[in-house]
Structure formats: structure tokens, C-alpha cells
Amino acid sequence: MLKGIAASQGIAIAKVYKLEQPVLDIQKKEANADEELAKLDAAFKKTVADIEKIKTVASKSLKEEELAIFDAHLMMANDPEFRGMIEEEIKNSNVNAEYAANTVSANMVAMFEAMDDEYMRGRAADIKDVTFRLMCNLTGKEIPNLATLDEPVIVVAKDLTPSDTGSLNKEFAKGFATEMGGRTSHSAIMARSLEIPAVVGCKGILDGVKNGEMIVLDAINGEVIVNPSNEEIATYEKKAEEYAAEKAALKAMKDQPSVSTDGHKVLLVGNIGSPADVDGVLENGGEGVGLFRSEFLYMKSEDDFPNEDTQFAAYKEVLERMEGKPVVIRTLDIGGDKKLNYYTFPEEMNPFLGVRAIRFCLMRKDIFKTQLRALIRASAYGHLCIMFPMIATVAEFKEAKACYEEAKAELVAEGVKIGDKIEVGCMIEIPAAAVLADQLAKYADFFSIGTNDLIQYSMAADRMSEPVSYLYQPLNPSILRLVKMTIDGAHKNGKWCGMCGEMAGDELAAPVLLGLGLDEFSMSATSILRARKMINGLSYEEMQGLAAKAVELDTCDEVTELVKSAVGK
């Protein structure tokens, strides 16, 4: 059995599908030109057929504009000039076909990457992709592809990028297990929003399982059972049924308010990455959206930043479907581990401490302004709350707010209809902002605490790193004090305070957060009903006493014990 972190609850039993890029070792060899030309011809044919197959399968789940990448790859694979250069290299140098392809491709990539035009630089990636596929076909190596799954599997990988998780097809991908990552890595967050079981930080999984082998993914306890016996399969099938029954029972709480036994009301809302995720929020009784990670719109776009109309359509759809309930849309949070296909971020030693989120937007006000205009236009269709991520200083918040005011004034001058209750808030995920929350709250309409980053930056522990994941301690009194400062700072100024980091959906943290006075809890849609069941059984007054004790303790373990004994866990 292999141990990891249960990142998205559930149980899956299926065959392993390893998502591992083959390693190519291309060596120069002297070869017979006619034989190599024949090999090259066959490999080009297979490359074209492979891309066409992937495109056909992907066309069932992806939109027209998302399929454009496959057309670009097909054009490259069918380009007589590209092929002619490789053939020339084979004939002139009498080398093996894969070496010739590698040489030609390296020269072309270097040429494209040196171009001024951003679009042309982006084509270098297409050349690399197509040549990699061609060389794999020349050397008999398979490239796995999530879009082509056609039977139930559990995906096993070192890590999944946001675009990997984006292309997971829930019909066949029954769950995933990764070597890397923690509860707050983006693949884990995506798994919860897709509602598929996931175990992350599962050391040894890649070497521990073979393609096609049966495994049980117990993403309740964070365990993977390799080659289970018939009895084990029966036990886990029963557990999966029980889990499904518990989920069904929770559905009874879908339309109930979230209110403590002594009448203190809070809002339980959902985190989403795309308009499609609104389904999950509504099905699970979400009272709004507490975080729309708008960067997923940007990551899904293939060759340029999404334009104002594309963004407007997405924001409008979410606001309309939430029918006047609050919707917090976070402006672009890119950088760190979140990359774009069409934009190269400058190399930095510590990308998580570099040009991320609002820092990027304030440096690229053209891009920021497009998003703000789309958001403000969409505000006419519901209750929009705009939120700026990664704010470290009052000055940054004021500068971002000034951009918002400018965009709003422009739209008003253009006669565009806009909503009358737009709120502009600040995400608190940098310790400096938490410490200065009482001052920031003078300028912001609301706060939302991003604990994934707040804990990472407070503990100086990379949220992607498994060895330091023990420092992810939401219940450490140091973190609770920062949370308290933030909530108190908001309330002192008559503002509301929410939380959209994973801590908001943590069952042991909820009693303390209720006691600290948190107004809004935003979590993966699948956690909402369980959280409601818990909060509706707690006394606000008692939890205030519990929270006051918790912030005075020394360690995370002491707080955990205190909460467990108070709520009978």
C-alpha cells in the first residue's frame, strides 16, 4: 500500500494509466539514406494520424477555439518544407532520421524563438511538440494523452499541470494519484472542483505501479492499494457505496440556510474555475460564489489573452446563473506555477515571490483594463464582487482600485449599462496585508482570506513541496492570529470578511473560524453540505469561547485537540 494526501474525497477502483512523457535519447548514427527516408515517411504518416485521432476525440469535449492547436500541429506535420529539410539532412549527412529531425527542429526553434513577434515565438512550441511526436514514432515510443482515454482508468503521474487536469474527461478518468503536490496544489483544487477522487504527494507511485494494473484509490484515507485481492475490492466497493449514500443524505440540507444553533448566520459559497463549475455550486446548495479563479479562462486560451467579449460572456454567464447571489470574481492571478502558452514570463529565482497576480496586472495595465471592462460590463447581470489577489500594500490596492475607477468611468461615458452594487475587495494572502488589515479595510469593500498562500508565505514553505507540507498548519495559532486580525480589521470598518483558501472547507477549522466571526466560507462545491451540517450544529457563543482559547495556545496539535474535544470529533 502507498500513502499520500487525500486531496479530493472519494474511492475509485480501476486500471492504471501512467501519464509519463517518454525520455528520448537521440544519438547521431551513420545510416542508409533510403532506409531512413522510408522510416521517416512512415513516421510522418503516423504523426498526422495520431494528431487527427486526438483532435477527433478532443472535439467531443473541447470548444472550436480550443481545437485550433491541433490544426496548427497538423499544418506543421503536413508542411512539405519542414519535411523537405529533414530529408535533405538525411541525404546530405547520411544520418539516422531521428537525429536529422532533431537537428532541423532545433535550428527552426532557435530561429522562431529569436523573433520579435509574440505569435511567431509561440510557433516554436508547435515545432517542438510535432517533432517530439515524430521522434517518438521514429523510435517506437508511445506518448500518453488524456484526451484519448476511452476506458475507465486512474491517472498516475509525477504531477498534473492545470492544462492536464483541464483535459481530464470525467467519464473515463475515475481519479488520479500523483507523486508531487499537497492539499492546496492546483491539481488538488481542480480535482475537488471536478469532483473526482485524488491522492497527491504519493511518493513512489510511479515506480510502484505498472500501466494497466488494477489499483484502489482510497482518497478518503489517502491510500493506494496496488493489485487488490477480490476481498479488498469487495470491501472498497462497499466503502464507495457508503460514501455515495452519505453524500445523498447530505443533499437534504441543500436548501437550508447556514446558521448556528443560536441564530448566527454565515454564507457557505463555492470556489469555481469556469462557468461550467456553477452546476456543482448549485447542486450542493452554495449560497453564492466566493472565488472564481479567472486565470483558468486565460490558461485555456491557446494563443492570446482572452479578449473583452470572451471574458464578458463568461462572467455574465456565472452572474446570471447565480441569480443575484454574490459572485466574487478574482482578477487575473497568473505567474508562480500558473503559466500561459502564449506569454513567456521572465525567468525568476523564486516565481512564487515574483511577478504574480496583481503585480503582473499593475505592470501590464492594458491586460488588466481589458479584464476590468469585461467585469464591469457583466455587473449588470447580478451581484458582482471584484477581488484583487496578492495585495501586499495599501498603495497596491489603491492603484488597482484606480484602474477599476478609470475603466468604470470609460464605460459610463460610453453609455454602457452597469450594476449598481459592485463591491471591490481585497484578497488577504500575504502576511503584510493581514497585519495591516484594519487600514486596508478603509479602502476595500470586503476581504477574502486566501489561506493557501497566506500559510505558504507565513511559514515560508512552498505549497508545491511535499517534504515541507508538514508546515501547512491552518490550525497553528500563528495562522489563527493572522486570520483574527483580518476579520477584526474588516469588522472594525463595517466590512465583511470571507475566506476562499482551502482552510474554509476544513472541518476542524470551521468551528474556530465561526467563533472568530468569519462571515463567508468559500470552498470546493463538494464540501459545502458537510460544512453546513457541521455549522448548523454548533453554538456561535460557544465557538467564540473556543476561538479565544485557540489563539492563546502554543501549537497546531494543541488547537486540534481542543477543537476535537469541543465538537466531539
Ligand code: PEP
Ligand atoms: C489562496 O491562496 O488561498 C487562494 C485561494 O488562491 P490560489 O489557491 O488560487 O492561489
Ligand code: MG
Ligand atoms: Mg492565492
